[in-house]
Amino acid sequence: MKFIAGEKIDLCTPEDSDFPQWASWFNEPRINRYLEQGLYPNTADDQRQWYKKAKDEGRLVLLVKTKHGKLLGVTSISELNYKTQSCQISNVTPIKSKDAILAPLEARALMVTHVIENMGFEKIWASNCFPGLLDWALTYKTLGFRIEGFKYSGFVRGKKSSDSIRLSLVSIDYYNLKDQRCGNIWLGESEMRKLVKLSKARADSLIQLYENIRNF
Numbered sequence: 221m222k223f224i225a226g227e228k229i230d231l232c233t234p235e236d237s238d239f240p241q242w243a244s245w246f247n248e249p250r251i252n253r254y255l256e257q258g259l260y261p262n263t264a265d266d267q268r269q270w271y272k273k274a275k276d277e278g279r280l281v282l283l284v285k286t287k288h289g290k291l292l293g294v295t296s297i298s299e300l301n302y303k304t305q306s307c308q309i310s311n312v313t314p315i316k317s318k319d320a321i322l323a324p325l326e327a328r329a330l331m332v333t334h335v336i337e338n339m340g341f342e343k344i345w346a347s348n349c350f351p352g353l354l355d356w357a358l359t360y361k362t363l364g365f366r367i368e369g370f371k372y373s374g375f376v377r378g379k380k381s382s383d384s385i386r387l388s389l390v391s392i393d394y395y396n397l398k399d400q401r402c403g404n405i406w407l408g409e410s411e412m413r414k415l416v417k418l419s420k421a422r423a424d425s426l427i428q429l430y431e432n433i434r435n436f
Contacts, residue, residue, distance in 0.1 A: 224330045228320035231282040243267035251314045254349050284327045286320050295327045305342035329406040342391045349375035350385035357385050358419040364397040365389045
């Protein structure tokens, strides 16, 4: 069922037919490289149980689909803290679509808008390994997220570890950005592609900031 409609994608509740493909993603080393999943085999039934448990815990989990219903990925909010009105946003979008080139970014934009405007959260944060997911961090910046800092050995998988970066968006910055963009933080895929290109041009400065802090 479609829950949030976007420009090129929709965020949907899962149907029974979605679980086999959804489960299969977490059996692929390429996808799990920067995730906590993939330590045990994952089945469709496992994924159904995980989804039910996530719902029972209050998480919002939605599937990312094209306008034609093709399953591309999943986005969610977790770590819901009603005292601080904060939560974590995450997404895994392993399937590419020429009809929705920026599907992962649009999914984040749709979820951010829903979480702040409809659920009333004051802060949304995201964290992942760095510099392995440098592009990930840069694209978050196009939605108004700010860097909070880097965490030494913040991501561990097996015997390997990596530093991590944390970014966040607070509601006042969200509404300021929304006003600047004439009422929607998502400018449309064409304009957002330009912003993504500009953000990636700042990769060297972000790496330099990371190295300066790492070596302080």
